[in-house]
Amino acid sequence: MNLLTSQQLKQLDAYTIRTHKVSPWCLMERAADLLFQWVEQQLPCRNSFTILAGKGNNGGDGLALARKLIQAGKQVTVYILQVGSHSSDEYRQNESLLHAMGGVQPIVVDEHNYSKVVDFEEVVIDAVFGIGFKGDLPEWLQALFDWLNLEAAFRVYVLSVDMPSGLPTDMPPADAHAFVHPHMVLTFQCPKLPFFLPSTGKFIGKYEVLEVCGLAERGDKYADELFSEFHCVDATMIAEIRQSQHLEPRRRFSHKGTYGHALLVGGSYGKMGAVVLSGTAVLRNGAGLLTVAIPACGYTVLQTALPEAMVLTSDTDKHFSSIPILFTPSAIGVGVGWGTQPDTAAALADLFAQYPDTPFVIDADALNLLAQQPELCQALPQGAILTPHPKELERLIGKWTDDYDKLAKAKAFAHKHRVVLVLKDAYTVITDGTAFWINTTGCPALATAGSGDVLTGMLTALRTRGYGALQAAILGVYQHGQKGEEVASRIGEEALIARDLVTF
Numbered sequence: 001m002n003l004l005t006s007q008q009l010k011q012l013d014a015y016t017i018r019t020h021k022v023s024p025w026c027l028m029e030r031a032a033d034l035l036f037q038w039v040e041q042q043l044p045c046r047n048s049f050t051i052l053a054g055k056g057n058n059g060g061d062g063l064a065l066a067r068k069l070i071q072a073g074k075q076v077t078v079y080i081l082q083v084g085s086h087s088s089d090e091y092r093q094n095e096s097l098l099h100a101m102g103g104v105q106p107i108v109v110d111e112h113n114y115s116k117v118v119d120f121e122e123v124v125i126d127a128v129f130g131i132g133f134k135g136d137l138p139e140w141l142q143a144l145f146d147w148l149n150l151e152a153a154f155r156v157y158v159l160s161v162d163m164p165s166g167l168p169t170d171m172p173p174a175d176a177h178a179f180v181h182p183h184m185v186l187t188f189q190c191p192k193l194p195f196f197l198p199s200t201g202k203f204i205g206k207y208e209v210l211e212v213c214g215l216a217e218r219g220d221k222y223a224d225e226l227f228s229e230f231h232c233v234d235a236t237m238i239a240e241i242r243q244s245q246h247l248e249p250r251r252r253f254s255h256k257g258t259y260g261h262a263l264l265v266g267g268s269y270g271k272m273g274a275v276v277l278s279g280t281a282v283l284r285n286g287a288g289l290l291t292v293a294i295p296a297c298g299y300t301v302l303q304t305a306l307p308e309a310m311v312l313t314s315d316t317d318k319h320f321s322s323i324p325i326l327f328t329p330s331a332i333g334v335g336v337g338w339g340t341q342p343d344t345a346a347a348l349a350d351l352f353a354q355y356p357d358t359p360f361v362i363d364a365d366a367l368n369l370l371a372q373q374p375e376l377c378q379a380l381p382q383g384a385i386l387t388p389h390p391k392e393l394e395r396l397i398g399k400w401t402d403d404y405d406k407l408a409k410a411k412a413f414a415h416k417h418r419v420v421l422v423l424k425d426a427y428t429v430i431t432d433g434t435a436f437w438i439n440t441t442g443c444p445a446l447a448t449a450g451s452g453d454v455l456t457g458m459l460t461a462l463r464t465r466g467y468g469a470l471q472a473a474i475l476g477v478y479q480h481g482q483k484g485e486e487v488a489s490r491i492g493e494e495a496l497i498a499r500d501l502v503t504f
Contacts, residue, residue: 062127
């Protein structure tokens with residue numbers, strides 16, 4: 001699913017109106033019907049509602065919803081917020097219909113009376129600003145939103161229509177707190193980028209996408225041709241990746257060599273568990289053979305904990321140094337539990353030199369070595385997958401001013417070095433230097449030691465089996481998150497530890 005900009009979403013509306021002969025009023029009514037159906041299904045026991053409406057189309061959606069709630073016998077209080085001088089035709093039409101119903105008189109709110117007249121019922125519908133919001137909020141409106149956010153933490157349920165009011169669609173907010181913090185966003189047609197970014201997404205409880213009948217959807221030529229830099233990874237995309245790789249299920253007349261030979265290089269004294277977790281993930285995800293290359297201190301650990309793997313050890317005892325690799329790996333995973341000793345840095349350079357055309361997955365201290373010795377970045381094998389967490393990413397690309405700046409710098413790094421970057425976070429973002437793919441699986445249970453080591457093993461297995469770099473990154477991250485959700489649903493988020501991801 002593509003994530004569209006506010007301008008593209010407006011173009012989509014205009015295309016629908018022009019091509020499918022659907023009026024803006026009709027589209028708004030269909031949107032309001034979807035909003036009302038969601039409220040009826042998900043909040044059936046809630047009877048008192050506050051509608052905060054602006055004077056644009058987002059406010060029109062709010063007023064249309066208000067009409068439907070009143071017709072259903074709900075107690076509704078409507079506040080019209082005096083922001084801007086313009087009002088849309090659809091808003092004015094909805095306001096007239098609301099007045100004509102009788103019994104409900106919208107209350108006009110401005111900077112002079114907001115603290116005196118506004119009261120929040122048990123459900124607050126935020127319909128002040130939509131996708132077109134830009135710039136700063138008036139001081140009084142920011143104060144009103146701050147008040148609402150405080151109430152949301154203790155007493156009221158906040159539902160935002162399309163976008164949390166005050167949050168721009170295509171740029172960072174002026175202030176990270178300067179928008180409504182909803183429990184739920186009911187957004188139209190596609191998710192919006194700020195839902196997934198750490199600085200803004202943490203203030204948004206959940207979102208659901210409502211597809212308005214009549215608007216161009218996936219499969220519509222115009223919608224599909226709109227260029228999007230951001231893509232939301234979903235089950236449909238995963239199915240397409242699996243199909244496009246033409247990788248057959250295991251055949252009866254095959255053997256372990258059929259499914260590739262992975263090399264996993266890592267480990268240091270006190271951190272051999274990372275190699276065990278990663279190596280187990282390599283084998284659990286379909287690689288036919290696995291050799292691990294580790295410092296001498298880990299020999300007994302690996303032979304005992306991972307008997308399916310072959311083990312090579314360096315002459316150094318507690319940290320890794322270069323050793324001969326007497327076979328050609330199908331893919332190489334490097335860095336888990338590794339350390340940053342000079343010998344280890346030299347070993348990384350040797351691996352790059354020896355296997356310039358072999359698929360690499362680079363994690364943990366191998367990333368830190370790249371940051372410490374930028375000349376190593378120039379030797380990065382093309383198509384390598386790098387999997388930094390936020391601090392490792394900062395060391396690689398430098399500090400960023402906001403999430404949009406971070407994405408731009410990450411994309412530039414991936415493009416320059418011809419690699420795939422996996423930006424691990426609550427919503428992991430993948431970039432190959434041309435675009436971004438946002439993962440939608442996973443849960444807080446994955447915030448546990450060793451979870452990233454398992455991901456490295458999964459990605460190494462997928463590269464070993466023949467998946468391309470970008471496809472392996474998208475598929476591996478999706479499956480890693482999916483596995484976390486599955487196990488957490490069985491044993492609880494607090495109980496999950498990394499080995500559960502390769503055991504259950």
